[in-house]
Amino acid sequence: MHRPFVDEVYLRCSECGSKMERVKEVADVWFDSGAMPFAQWHYPFENKKLIDGGAQYPADYIAEGIDQTRGWFYTLLAVATLLKRDLPYRNVISLGLLLDKTGQKMSKSKGNVVDPWQMLQKYGADVLRWYFYTVNPPGEPKRFDENDLRKTLNKLFMLLYNSFVFYSTYGKEKHKPIKVLDEWIIDRLNATADMVTANLEVYAIGDAAQEIEALVDDLSRWYIRRSRKNVSGKTLRLVLSGIAKMMAPFAPFFAEALWLSLGNKDSVHLQDWTSMRSKSKVKSSKLLTAMAEVRRLASLALAEREKAGIKVRQPLRELRIKPCLPAGRNKELEKNKELLNLLADEVNIKEVVLDNKINGEIQLDTTLTPELRNEGILRELVRMVQGLRHDAKYQPHDKIILMMELPKELLKVVDANSRELKMAVNAKNVVFKKEKFDAELNTKLENAPVWIAVKKF
Incomplete structure (x- = not known):
């Protein structure tokens, strides 16, 4: 109840029987928030060593909205000053206000409020967390746009998930790894671990998260793409495990799922932070x-x-x-x-x-010899067939029958290179007639019409 109505309410004292009424001299309720570091320990009546010895005072950091500059941030400082204490906190993370995508304050009357539960159900809590870490510096206003959540999902989480799928598909096979790529990606892992740690030590959360993003991008778009099927499963697993450890404070659910899916034991959240660095020796820091x-x-x-x-x-x-x-x-x-x-x-x-x-x-x-041109035609055909394999939902180990109808000039190229073509697309046979197929493609190659189809062998 509020004034003036509460002033009409009287209570009887259970001890003396007298009438009790509202005390008119009331301290600012924000005083409670400023007294929190002491009140939570019942100081000075108890736990004096915890406060006076520095174990529980000052706080390592506090985090609140930017509106708390004149609220909690101020009252903590004011109470500490009145008690002739040092600063009550060592670091402050001030968070900007959440706006709609046009920069307007969210309001029910305006109809621009976004339901956070819908976003959590649609994208998951980790995507939402990562978006807020990386969209801009913590203290800046956030113009929330659902399209940015989709970008975050694809840019980091799906890219990392696809890297894991590549590992689970090819990582356990025996290959001849490209040594310099393995050395480089381990170097990248260690350098990123150092940068993430350094940023977290100074509460630069966004910078730390962006370092992880850059590593994930390098892993997928350079290490895996350049290694292809020569990837080292051991190295890839090591790097994915390191990324899971680094991501754990930022995206706890995804990091845990990745860590356990790699065959690691226990929880990623029980691992030593420093163990995310590889102990492998690399050739050169250069x-x-x-x-x-x-x-x-x-x-x-x-x-x-x-x-x-x-x-x-x-x-x-x-x-x-x-x-x-x-x-x-x-x-x-x-x-x-x-x-x-x-x-x-x-x-x-x-x-x-x-x-x-x-x-x-x-x-x-840029001079094109006939040999180079024919090799280019063959690679274009391989790309088309791999697309059809994907459309037919074949597994990498599935052998196929490849069917083609080609003009005479392209037929000569395929005839001369049929062995290489079959190896590249895992085909048992190549036939130059139409048969029953699982997927087909009508297109043009070298400005000539071609028909290509595949069926499982």
């Missing part, structure tokens, strides 16, 4: 810089391909790069043939040549 240079040169070469209108699936003969650049950028590439091979594979080049005489950083030979 490897991260060298790999970044490989990727930079690859992006320059791919841009040249685009200018020339040549698809990436079309092999080319040669890429020349300048070995002597400022700050010795390409020095590591000279020493490491594996890095040059990675660059060649990424740009789909037969050979990378180091040449100081070229103008600019790179020079791409």
Whole structure:
């Protein structure tokens, strides 16, 4: 009850029988919040050592909305000052207000309120958490847009899930790993673990989460993509486990599911934080810089391909790069043939040549010989067949019968390379007639109409 109605209410004292009424001198109710660090320990009547000895005062950090600058943040400081105490908290995480996607305050009357329970049901709590960690700095207002939740789901969680699916599909098979890629991704794991720890120590939560995002992106879009079926299952499992540990404070449910799905025992939340770093020895700390240079040169070469209108699936003969650049950028590439091979594979080049005489950083030979053109046709066919395998929901180990109807010129290319084509798409036979099929494709190749179909063998 509130004034003035409460002033008409009287109670009888159970001890003396006198009339009791409201005390008119009431302290600001915010005083309770400011006294919290002491009141919760019944200080100074009990637990004096906990407060005076520093075990429970000051707090390591407090987190509240930005409106609490004149509320709880202030009253904690005011009460501490009145008691001639030091600062009641060492760090403050101030959170910005939640707005709708146009920047308006959410209001039922405006009809722009988002039901948080619907978002939790649709995307899961971890996606919502990660979105708020990374959308902008903590103290900035948040313009909530459901489309951003979808982006967060796809950018991190689905990318990481697909990396796990790749591990579960190919990780237990015996392959010949690409050593330099394994060394690099372990280096990336360790560097990310160090950066995440350093950011969390200073309460830079968003920066820490973005470091994890970058590692997940590198794992999927570079390590796995460049390793393909030569991936090291041992290395991939090690990195996925490390990511699960790093993600545990941010996305506890997803991290736990990933950790246990990798065959680890106990809970990820019971692991030692420092154990997320790999103990494996890497070749050189310079490897991260060298790999970044490989990727930079690859992006320059791919841009040249685009200018020339040549698809990436079309092999080319040669890429020349300048070995002597400022700050010795390409020095590591000279020493490491594996890095040059990675660059060649990424740009789909037969050979990378180091040449100081070229103008600019790179020079791409775009001349198409008949041999290169035929190889490009074959790769395009492989891509189409792999798409049909996916449409037919085949498993990687499923053998198929491949059916085609092709113009005479393309038929010659397939005839000359049928063994390579069958190996690439796991086909038992290639037939050049229409039969019963599980999936088909009518399209054009080299501006000529083609029909391709598949059925399980």
